[in-house]
Amino acid sequence: MGLPDHARLGLAYGMSLLAWWTDSAPRPFAASFAVTNRCNLRCSYCNTPFLDPRELPLADVRTLFDRLRGLGVRRLGLVGGEPLVRRDIDAVVDCAKQAGFHVSLNSNLLLYQRRREVFDPVDLVFTSLDGGPEVHRRNRGEASFDGVTGAVRDLVGRGKPVIAIAVVTSDALEPVDFLLDEAESAGFKVHFQPQCTDTEIVRGGLDDRLTDEGLRSLWTGILRRKREGRPIASSTHYLEAQSRWSDFRVSAWLDPEARCAAGRGFLYVDPQGNAYPCAYTKGKAQPVSLLEEDWRSAFPGRTPCTRCNVGPMLEFNLLFQRPLSSSLAALDRLE
Numbered sequence: 001m002g003l004p005d006h007a008r009l010g011l012a013y014g015m016s017l018l019a020w021w022t023d024s025a026p027r028p029f030a031a032s033f034a035v036t037n038r039c040n041l042r043c044s045y046c047n048t049p050f051l052d053p054r055e056l057p058l059a060d061v062r063t064l065f066d067r068l069r070g071l072g073v074r075r076l077g078l079v080g081g082e083p084l085v086r087r088d089i090d091a092v093v094d095c096a097k098q099a100g101f102h103v104s105l106n107s108n109l110l111l112y113q114r115r116r117e118v119f120d121p122v123d124l125v126f127t128s129l130d131g132g133p134e135v136h137r138r139n140r141g142e143a144s145f146d147g148v149t150g151a152v153r154d155l156v157g158r159g160k161p162v163i164a165i166a167v168v169t170s171d172a173l174e175p176v177d178f179l180l181d182e183a184e185s186a187g188f189k190v191h192f193q194p195q196c197t198d199t200e201i202v203r204g205g206l207d208d209r210l211t212d213e214g215l216r217s218l219w220t221g222i223l224r225r226k227r228e229g230r231p232i233a234s235s236t237h238y239l240e241a242q243s244r245w246s247d248f249r250v251s252a253w254l255d256p257e258a259r260c261a262a263g264r265g266f267l268y269v270d271p272q273g274n275a276y277p278c279a280y281t282k283g284k285a286q287p288v289s290l291l292e293e294d295w296r297s298a299f300p301g302r303t304p305c306t307r308c309n310v311g312p313m314l315e316f317n318l319l320f321q322r323p324l325s326s327s328l329a330a331l332d333r334l335e
């Protein structure tokens with residue numbers, strides 16, 4: 001990402017922060033749009049493929065992007081489901097770039113060889129790697145590892161920044177070290193996120209053998225590796241918060257004393273064009289159709305929860321709660 005792009009993003013973030021501080025109309029600088037719920041995998045912890053398969057046609061996607069721009073959004077994450085199963089994903093990405101967004105794309109990369117050109121205009125690629133082949137296949141299915149590391153190397157060779165998201169499903173450090181060694185040799189970074197539970201887009205629960213103490217110690221180990229300079233995209237504040245999280249079976253809760261920036265600083269849009277403060281609140285907060293309503297007046301200003309350890313949401317929240325110690329570089333790694 002070049003400097004002018006950084007500057008534009010920085011400005012949008014600054015405006016968003018100001019609106020949040022002054023408690024004025026929401027001015028989100030970032031949005032995630034799930035282009036589809038459909039997927040070519042059935043990962044053990046993900047419920048997205050079982051949700052409504054309908055998608056906005058391209059003309060509506062264009063309108064949606066105009067609305068998001070109008071709200072102040074400059075950073076757009078294209079997520080899913082699996083975006084590459086959408087035939088017109090190349091047109092969706094082009095549309096997002098034409099609208100002037102800094103665009104990231106999340107993909108399991110299984111269709112990478114067939115859809116290589118889709119990535120040409122993309123600014124940042126997120127993929128999924130839960131550890132070595134055995135751990136990854138256990139979590140995500142037999143064919144889920146095929147070609148992924150090759151695709152990551154190819155993307156890095158094309159000059160694309162790549163972040164692999166690792167869902168933490170054990171308290172062992174081997175998958176962490178495997179990923180960090182792989183990341184160092186191939187030139188990508190790793191973002192670790194706890195397995196989150198109890199919301200519409202996820203399924204399943206944590207392995208019964210996992211204890212909070214064991215998980216806190218795992219996160220402390222990841223934090224130490226971050227301080228040692230290993231290629232970890234997750235921020236230090238985020239890793240500190242994970243290493244202090246009290247109950248990993250509760251991903252989010254309502255603390256009346258706390259304030260969450262979801263809906264004000266960032267938002268989530270599902271494949272039918274319904275907006276929610278964040279992906280975790282889908283099914284818990286009232287949907288707002290962005291094609292029909294204005295988020296600024298429709299968003300009630302409250303979120304169903306105010307504290308969470310959900311990977312991307314916690315990172316975004318830290319940008320609002322600890323802005324002075326968060327750097328612009330953080331904008332590069334958010335989903």
Ligand SMILES: C[S@@+](CC[C@H](N)C(=O)[O-])C[C@H]1O[C@@H](n2cnc3c(N)ncnc32)[C@H](O)[C@@H]1O
Pocket residue numbers: 039045046047048079080081082083106107108126127128165166167193194195196197201202203311
């Ligand atoms: C929903 S997927 C969409 C993109 C693409 N299909 C993929 O798997 O990379 C986005 C990320 O959420 C992660 N994810 C899915 N279910 C999760 C859960 N219960 N807790 C934490 N992360 C989860 C996935 O592993 C993936 O890295």
Ligand code: SF4
Pocket residue numbers: 039040041042043046047048049080081082108140
């Ligand atoms: S995590 Fe990604 S690849 Fe796995 S089922 Fe969910 S959307 Fe599909």
